[in-house]
Amino acid sequence: MKVLVPVKRVVDYNVKVRVKSDQTGVDIANVKMSMNPFDEIAVEEATRLKEKGAVAEVVAVSCGVAQCQETLRTAMAIGADRGVLVQTDVELQPLAVAKLLKALVDKEQPQLVILGKQAIDDDANQTGQMLAALLDWPQATFASKVELADGKVTVTREVDGGLETLTLKLPAIVTTDLRLNEPRYVTLPNIMKAKKKQLDTVTPQDLGVDPAPRLKTLKVSEPPARKAGIKVADVAALVDKLKNEAKVV
Amino acid sequence: MTVLVIAEHDNRALNGATLNAIAAAATLAMPVHVLVAGAEAGAAAEAAARVAGVDKVLLAQAPQLADGLAENLAAQAAAVAAGYSHVFLAATAQGKGVAPRVAALLDVAQVSDVIEVLAPDTFKRPIYAGNAIATVKSGYPVIVATIRPTAFDPAAAEGGNAAVEAIEAVAGAGLSRFVSREIAVSERPDLGSARAVVSGGRGLGSADNFKLLDPLAEKLGAALGASRAAVDAGYAPNDWQVGQTGKIVAPDLYVAVGISGAIQHLAGMKDSKVIVAINKDGDAPIFGVADYGLVGDLFEAVPALTSSLP
Numbered sequence: 046m047k048v049l050v051p052v053k054r055v056v057d058y059n060v061k062v063r064v065k066s067d068q069t070g071v072d073i074a075n076v077k078m079s080m081n082p083f084d085e086i087a088v089e090e091a092t093r094l095k096e097k098g099a100v101a102e103v104v105a106v107s108c109g110v111a112q113c114q115e116t117l118r119t120a121m122a123i124g125a126d127r128g129v130l131v132q133t134d135v136e137l138q139p140l141a142v143a144k145l146l147k148a149l150v151d152k153e154q155p156q157l158v159i160l161g162k163q164a165i166d167d168d169a170n171q172t173g174q175m176l177a178a179l180l181d182w183p184q185a186t187f188a189s190k191v192e193l194a195d196g197k198v199t200v201t202r203e204v205d206g207g208l209e210t211l212t213l214k215l216p217a218i219v220t221t222d223l224r225l226n227e228p229r230y231v232t233l234p235n236i237m238k239a240k241k242k243q244l245d246t247v248t249p250q251d252l253g254v255d256p257a258p259r260l261k262t263l264k265v266s267e268p269p270a271r272k273a274g275i276k277v278a279d280v281a282a283l284v285d286k287l288k289n290e291a292k293v294v
Numbered sequence: 295m296t297v298l299v300i301a302e303h304d305n306r307a308l309n310g311a312t313l314n315a316i317a318a319a320a321t322l323a324m325p326v327h328v329l330v331a332g333a334e335a336g337a338a339a340e341a342a343a344r345v346a347g348v349d350k351v352l353l354a355q356a357p358q359l360a361d362g363l364a365e366n367l368a369a370q371a372a373a374v375a376a377g378y379s380h381v382f383l384a385a386t387a388q389g390k391g392v393a394p395r396v397a398a399l400l401d402v403a404q405v406s407d408v409i410e411v412l413a414p415d416t417f418k419r420p421i422y423a424g425n426a427i428a429t430v431k432s433g434y435p436v437i438v439a440t441i442r443p444t445a446f447d448p449a450a451a452e453g454g455n456a457a458v459e460a461i462e463a464v465a466g467a468g469l470s471r472f473v474s475r476e477i478a479v480s481e482r483p484d485l486g487s488a489r490a491v492v493s494g495g496r497g498l499g500s501a502d503n504f505k506l507l508d509p510l511a512e513k514l515g516a517a518l519g520a521s522r523a524a525v526d527a528g529y530a531p532n533d534w535q536v537g538q539t540g541k542i543v544a545p546d547l548y549v550a551v552g553i554s555g556a557i558q559h560l561a562g563m564k565d566s567k568v569i570v571a572i573n574k575d576g577d578a579p580i581f582g583v584a585d586y587g588l589v590g591d592l593f594e595a596v597p598a599l600t601s602s603l604p
Contacts (some may be wrong), residue, residue, distance in 0.1 A: 071421075071426050115304040139404070163539070168406065168423065171406060179398050207475065209472075266427050268420070268564075274583070275584060279590075280588065283429045291586070
């Protein structure tokens with residue numbers, strides 16, 4: 046069976062972003078971009094399923110600007126067999142991405158789509174669930190364990206207060222949590238091999254989807270700054286401050 | 295114009311975060327209805343009817359709604375949502391799983407993790423791990439949103455007197471099956487709603503050393519939390535993780551012990567009222583957000599702090 050893995054190009058998680066002075070967004074010019082960490086986990090999981098023989102082909106997909114090709118090459122260096130770029134310069138929101146992915150699912154007919162649980166830029170945590178709804182497929186979000194057997198996928202999920210296990214009929218949608226796996230480092234030979242793998246480019250128009258954003262961002266501002274704190278000399282001084290100044294103990 | 299809040303519950307009682315979502319709904323100054331979907335969830339519906347500010351409770355009961363499966367719960371919510379201008383859920387694991395599914399069924403965008411309601415169609419929400427705040431406006435006839443619980447004071451659990459109306463349950467999709475749930479048992483307050491939180495990081499060094507935090511948490515009546523490093527190292531269970539990808543907390547007092555303060559951790563706790571940091575590295579980023587910082591060995595400072603507290 047085939048697995049589809051959507052990957053997103055985002056500002057690298059180590060970068061501390063800055064809000065633009067005109068409040069139209071965050072400044073991402075000349076900032077290091079990488080694959081969204083949860084998507085790396087998704088590619089790794091699909092690759093492991095393939096290595097176990099449970100999956101025949103892993104197709105990585107990315108939606109966005111031309112540079113998303115680099116993200117797809119990374120996915121292919123981890124283990125994806127080929128890539129598809131849905132190229133557009135339009136700002137993409139989760140509902141639009143879910144519709145683009147649905148069109149690709151209709152075309153590619155995968156049995157499983159593995160996505161990251163959220164992208165670390167918009168922190169939306171929506172796309173997988175929306176795609177599941179559009180396809181009328183079952184979903185298992187925040188997966189920390191995935192097992193494929195007998196036309197079903199059994200997923201352990203991280204929920205508030207503990208873990209929950211669900212069994213879904215295939216085809217299904219799974220979104221990854223941090224603890225699902227430790228993504229492998231891409232090696233130079235695999236990076237070279239990934240350059241030769243097939244990468245197709247389509248447009249939203251080819252897929253018959255209007256990707257225009259529907260939520261309007263009025264402004265982006267700095268979060269309220271905390272007032273500067275102080276360092277105390279010892280435990281006694283700390284207890285004194287907590288009792289008499291902050292009055293929290 | 296009416297708000298529908300999708301309740302999270304265990305069939306007997308409401309989840310605390312639902313009270314925060316009801317409070318956010320109340321800021322719209324519109325009637326507030328609550329949907330309780332479950333199996334034998336009458337007690338939860340009664341509890342919802344007693345919440346101050348709730349005008350009506352819709353109770354949908356069926357076996358397929360028993361375990362909060364996203365497919366069935368979303369289908370139920372979407373079937374009811376047609377008559378509403380807003381559908382709110384708490385931004386919990388369940389709410390985050392269900393809300394986008396409801397939105398897509400209604401073919402509308404969803405607003406995640408609302409921290410402030412500016413107008414019926416305009417909301418503030420954090421992006422980039424809380425390093426920026428976006429103000430977004432929805433042009434859709436139905437606005438589906440999840441509410442960050444720590445950003446709204448909970449509605450009073452008593453004082454309301456709403457009617458409970460039984461509604462027809464939507465047939466189950468039969469796509470997924472609940473197998474099991476392992477909920478960690480803890481005598482400590484719930485991390486998401488605790489008044490005080492004591493969190494440990496990699497600096498603790500081992501799961502055994504993490505027990506050092508127990509007496510301190512005991513004295514403060516605090517929940518225990520952890521950084522991702524501590525969770526990954528196996529010092530603390532996953533559901534203790536505070537941060538962008540774990541729980542978002544905003545207690546009156548947050549004590550960070552042996553936590554350096556990575557961006558992803560700060561995203562989960564920097565709205566706490568008072569932050570205390572205990573770390574031996576005086577340059578650790580945690581001191582940039584701490585109201586009171588103590589540079590020193592946590593193995594001496596934590597027991598000393600515990601014994602000096604009343």
